[in-house]
Amino acid sequence: MVAQRGWTHIATFEDRSISAADARKRRPGFEDLLAAIGRGEVDMVVAWAFDRLSRNRRDEVRLIEVCGAAKVNLAFVKGPDMDLASAVGRGVGEVLAALARMEIEQKGERHRAALAQRARKGLPWGPIPAFGYGPDRVTVVxxxxxxxxxxxxxxxxxxxxxxxxxxxxxxxxxxxxxxxxxxxxxxxxxxxxxxxxxxxxxxxxxxxxxxxxxxxxxxxxxxxxxxxxxxxxxxxxxxxxxxxTRVRVHLLPGIARCGVCGAPMRSYTHAHGWAAYSCSTSRHLVRKADPVDELVSEVVIARLSRDDVRDLLVDDERPDTVRLREKAAALRVRIAKTRAAFVQDDTMTPADLREMLAGLQGRLAEVEATMASATRAPVLAELVAAADVRATWESLSLDRRRAVIATLLEVTILPGRRGPGFDPNTVAIDWT
Ligand SMILES: [Zn+2]
Structure with a gap:
């Protein structure tokens, strides 16, 4: 056909292995073709048929737009040519593209509406059942x-x-x-x-x-x-x-605070090769990590070995979880109402919405954090029940030990004299 019409063949673009059923798959040949048209290397595209060239509506829109902009003609072995170089041809192309776009949008809208309806009904979603649920996605495994x-x-x-x-x-x-x-x-x-x-x-x-x-x-x-x-x-x-995201080997990074500025301490390896804690904002406070960890561990073991250890689990000032839950539910309702109001109120800008939501979401996060700390009794349960506190402490993972420390203690590294040796007085330990 190319020779018949007196054209010169420049290049062939193929997507042989991809069937029409895989319409969602990326088609490298098609993408290369669009790129070549975009670079102005092509005057004319010859294909078997239009529906072979653009396998789905999205590709159809892209092809017509790219060819229209580059004034490239489309010729087909089966079917009439599309002369996108002429005004009429481009007009036809635009109508076809608009139709295709409408079809895409309607399909998307129908799909979204169906999903939203399933959501409102509380029905499960997704192609595979979630972990914990059986094939019907409702029955608990x-x-x-x-x-x-x-x-x-x-x-x-x-x-x-x-x-x-x-x-x-x-x-x-x-x-x-x-x-x-x-x-x-x-x-x-x-x-x-x-x-x-x-x-x-x-x-x-x-x-x-x-x-x-x-x-x-x-x-x-x-x-x-x-x-x-x-x-x-x-x-x-x-x-x-x-x-x-980092592998931790020390007990107190992010838990201990800097006695100079109050910032959390971080751990790093000192130039002399030993592990150190340093203020996370500045090097104004640096301390060898191992003696601090040892001191804090001994304090925890000592506290948990005492006869009155069970008192730790009964806390009169424990926040009332029922009240907190009500508070959280009320805040969530207010957040939902604010979102709904935004949809109906034309005078509200997206910035207004963001500002209102930020305040409410901040308060919700606080309430949820308080609830989290109220339910942290399990942190200590294992140690309180242990016959051998030291052995149990040493068997715990680093994460668990850190959680226990964060629950029991406030650790502050204080500035002290320079020189060799560890001064326990430079570590302030307060019970929470
Ligand atoms: Zn500091």
Whole structure:
């Protein structure tokens, strides 16, 4: 056909291995063709038929737009040519593209409407049943639910998602994707509201994905709302995510505070090779890490070995969780109402909305954090019940020991004299 019409063949673009059924797949040949047209290397595109060239509506819109802009003609073995170099041809192309765009939008809208309706009804979603639920996506799988309950309790007791992932992988617990568990995967599972029986919809993708609670789900919860909210507050605490990406070997980074400025202390390796704590804002305070860790460990062991240790678990000033839960629920209603008001009120700008939401969400985060600390009794339970406190303490993972310290103590590193030797008076330890 090319020779017949007196044209010169420049290049062939093919997507041979990709069937029409894989319309969502990337087509490298098609993409190369669009790029070549965009660079002005092409005057004319010859194809078998229009529906072979653009396998889906999205590609159709792109092809017509690119060819129209570059004034490139489309010729087909089957079907009439599309002369996008002429005004009439471009007009036809634009109408076709508009039609295709409308079809895409309608399909998207129908799809979104269907999803929103499923969400409002509290019906499950997604192609695979969630961990903890059976093939009907509603029935609880008891063995998996037990693992999940243990995981929630472990996070409250100070365990890390990475540690839980290692534990589950060692125990041969398979994930729905078949891949080994990672800390991130465990976190994604635990912070999904489905496990407290709440249906959510997701907004955004990847690390920016957030879940918005829609309402009661049609499936059974696996943990209580209090537990879920407390774990959610712990796992989404920004201070935790930055700290947990590094492998920690010392007890007090992020827990101990600088006695000069009050900033958290961080750990690093000193030029002389020893591990040190340093103020996270400046080098105005540096201390050898090992003697500080040893001192704090001994203080904890001593406190937990005393006869009155059980008093630690009964705290008269423990916040009233029922009241906190009501407060959190009220704040969530106000956040939802503010969002709804924005949709109806034309005078409200997106900046106004953001500002109003930021205030409410800040207060909600505070209430959730208080709830989290109120449910942290499990942190100490194991040690309080232990016959041999020292052995139990030493058997705990670093994360667990850090959680115990953070629950019991406030540690401040004070400035002291320079010189060799460790002065315990430069570590201020207060009971919380
Ligand atoms: Zn400082």
């Amino acid at each position: 008891e063995a998996e639910a037990a693992l999940l309950r243990e995981a929630y309790a472990a996070v409250l007791a100070g365990a890390s998602c990475r540690g839980l992932a290692a534990q589950w992988n060692a125990a041969g617990v398979t994930s729905r994707t078949g891949k080994p568990w990672s800390g991130a995967a465990i976190k994604r599972v635990l912070i999904n509201p489905r496990y407290m029986g709440v249906r959510a919809t997701s907004i955004g993708t990847g690390t920016r994905r957030i879940l918005r609670e829609v309402g009661d789900a049609k499936w059974d919860k696996i943990v209580d709302e209090d537990v879920w909210r407390a774990v959610h507050a712990i796992l989404t605490d920004p201070a935790r995510t930055t700290a947990s």
